Amino acid sequence: xxxxxxxPDWNPATGHEERxxxxxxxYGEALALSGISIPEHLEAEAEVPVLTGPQAQGDLxxxxxxxxxxxxxxxxAWPRGxxxxxxxxxxxxxxxxGNTHWLHAGFNSPGVTWHRADADLVVGVVxxxxxxxxxxxxxxxxxxxxxxxxxxEIRQKRExxxxxRYVED
Amino acid sequence: xxxxxxxxxxxxRNAWLAAGLSTEPADWHAAYLGIHAAYxxxxxAPPRFIIRVASPWAAVLAQAMAPEIITRHLAQxxxxxxAQxxxQxDDQxGTQVRDQxxxQxDAQxxxQxDDQxGxQxGxQxDDQxGxQxDDQxxxxxxxQxDDQxxxQxGxQxDAQxxxxxxxQxxxxxxxxxxGGRIAGQHWAGYYSYYYVMGQLGVTECxxxxxxxxxxxxxxxxxxxxxxxxxxDRPAELHRDAQGRLxxxxxxxxxxxxxxxxxxxxxxxxxxxxxxxxxxxxxVISIGNSExxxxxxxxxxxxxxxxxxGEPVAVAADPGNPGRELALYDVPAGLYEERVRLVLxxxxxxxxxxxxxxxxxxxxxxxxxxxxAQAWAYGVPRSVYAALERRx
Numbered sequence: 001x002x003x004x005x006x007x008p009d010w011n012p013a014t015g016h017e018e019r020x021x022x023x024x025x026x027y028g029e030a031l032a033l034s035g036i037s038i039p040e041h042l043e044a045e046a047e048v049p050v051l052t053g054p055q056a057q058g059d060l061x062x063x064x065x066x067x068x069x070x071x072x073x074x075x076x077a078w079p080r081g082x083x084x085x086x087x088x089x090x091x092x093x094x095x096x097x098g099n100t101h102w103l104h105a106g107f108n109s110p111g112v113t114w115h116r117a118d119a120d121l122v123v124g125v126v127x128x129x130x131x132x133x134x135x136x137x138x139x140x141x142x143x144x145x146x147x148x149x150x151x152x153e154i155r156q157k158r159e160x161x162x163x164x165r166y167v168e169d
Numbered sequence: 170x171x172x173x174x175x176x177x178x179x180x181x182r183n184a185w186l187a188a189g190l191s192t193e194p195a196d197w198h199a200a201y202l203g204i205h206a207a208y209x210x211x212x213x214a215p216p217r218f219i220i221r222v223a224s225p226w227a228a229v230l231a232q233a234m235a236p237e238i239i240t241r242h243l244a245q246x247x248x249x250x251x252a253q254x255x256x257q258x259d260d261q262x263g264t265q266v267r268d269q270x271x272x273q274x275d276a277q278x279x280x281q282x283d284d285q286x287g288x289q290x291g292x293q294x295d296d297q298x299g300x301q302x303d304d305q306x307x308x309x310x311x312x313q314x315d316d317q318x319x320x321q322x323g324x325q326x327d328a329q330x331x332x333x334x335x336x337q338x339x340x341x342x343x344x345x346x347x348g349g350r351i352a353g354q355h356w357a358g359y360y361s362y363y364y365v366m367g368q369l370g371v372t373e374c375x376x377x378x379x380x381x382x383x384x385x386x387x388x389x390x391x392x393x394x395x396x397x398x399x400x401d402r403p404a405e406l407h408r409d410a411q412g413r414l415x416x417x418x419x420x421x422x423x424x425x426x427x428x429x430x431x432x433x434x435x436x437x438x439x440x441x442x443x444x445x446x447x448x449x450x451x452v453i454s455i456g457n458s459e460x461x462x463x464x465x466x467x468x469x470x471x472x473x474x475x476x477x478g479e480p481v482a483v484a485a486d487p488g489n490p491g492r493e494l495a496l497y498d499v500p501a502g503l504y505e506e507r508v509r510l511v512l513x514x515x516x517x518x519x520x521x522x523x524x525x526x527x528x529x530x531x532x533x534x535x536x537x538x539x540x541a542q543a544w545a546y547g548v549p550r551s552v553y554a555a556l557e558r559r560x
Binding site for chain 1: 462488504506508515516517518519520522529530531532545546547548549552553555556557558559560
């Protein structure tokens with residue numbers, strides 16, 4: 001992967017200096033991580049909000065680990081997993097739609113890790129060290145969600161029909 | 170197996186998959202040659218007449234009518250084949266020759282594969298080890314070629330086209346439509362196995378060359394004494410990412426005479442459910458629960474919303490400003506389990522700019538829309554209520 005592809009507006013003169021201390025990402029930068037174009041409702045130059053509370057992206061929810069379980073119930077001791085590689089990890093690939101939710105590390109975020117749990121609704125656990133960020137990127141309309149410091153479960157959605165089924169967007 | 174023999178397996182798999190799923194117009198000339206060769210390989214005289222049609226359904230009708238038409242013609246010209254074909258008109262069963270063309274050749278070729286395959290992959294060893302090598306090669310060819318082609322072509326396309334024909338034929342009419350049938354293209358999995366064995370050096374496989382040529386050139390065919398019927402391939406074949414027949418806006422399988430059918434993720438859907446507006450009462454009247462569920466998915470809950478009456482409860486959608494979650498009772502009989510439905514609006518418009526509304530079902534014990542969403546993700550209600558952002 002070339003730098004130019006990874007950061008499409010890369011400017012060798014100023015790019016590195018400008019990003020050295022920057023944590024936030026624009027939609028243009030976030031979606032370029034997965035090599036996809038910007039949906040019309042998003043502005044390429046707008047910043048992706050980086051949040052530490054619960055947030056949802058289509059059929060996935062990002063929940064701070066401590067909050068994911070009812071009061072009095074302990075969260076499982078999930079392993080930290082492995083460093084998220086440059087290319088990101090495919091969290092969920094929708095067989096029906098062909099759309100994918102990708103997890104990427106943000107700028108200057110070499111310590112972000114991902115553990116795939118595949119345990120009932122829990123797809124996996126993302127850990128973001130202090131001062132770093134992660135990005136959950138959808139290959140279609142959902143755009144990007146920025147994730148700040150903390151540990152989070154990424155969960156998928158179920159539906160009660162004649163049997164319990166997973167929901168896919 | 171040698172590296173060259175190993176390399177053959179994915180090539181054979183891909184080639185037979187492509188043939189099995191092909192929507193190219195038939196190569197009729199090659200198909201006729203193949204049919205002739207298939208009869209000859211079975212020790213039979215090639216058919217005097219080959220009738221070509223556009224679809225398996227047309228072929229079912231053609232194979233039923235053909236003896237009558239052919240004998241009427243032959244009676245006029247005083248042909249000696251007359252008696253042979255005539256017998257089939259009198260005898261409703263017809264004299265299909267599939268047993269010879271397919272079963273008998275299959276048995277002979279299979280026996281030789283079992284005998285020879287070990288030797289062909291270079292296992293010059295004692296009988297016991299030889300038998301193990303035979304088994305390994307057979308397993309490997311099944312796993313890497315036959316099973317994979319069969320899963321996509323046989324289990325999906327052939328089975329579903331067959332079911333559709335069967336449903337249309339009905340139980341009383343055209344009872345014997347199935348007897349002389351050879352699925353050709355749709356038996357790509359079966360042929361791929363013998364193709365590989367032939368390439369590995371099992372000589373007897375050449376007896377299947379005619380059938381293989383037909384399978385590579387056209388669709389289903391029927392073999393009878395004196396005549397054969399062969400169908401074109403489909404003009405359209407649509408599948409989902411898992412290889413199941415699926416098309417959201419038209420037939421999943423369509424032949425060039427317009428015959429075909431609709432399917433939603435591998436579930437065949439009657440054509441009358443695919444056109445015009447659907448009401449909830451119409452959906453409830455569908456007898457098959459799998460078809461019912463598929464029709465709901467296909468239609469989308471948003472289109473059925475006006476039939477639902479008043480919601481049980483409405484709440485603001487957390488993290489999705491200006492949008493609401495609405496919880497509805499679902500009429501009894503829609504699902505076997507009692508459920509309720511949450512209707513919601515996507516957090517982001519799709520690429521066409523449309524704000525998609527969709528519905529998901531939850532246990533009927535839930536009476537709060539936020540609780541329903543929390544249940545779907547398996548998190549406490551307070552967590553979903555505190556959602557900061559939905560995209």
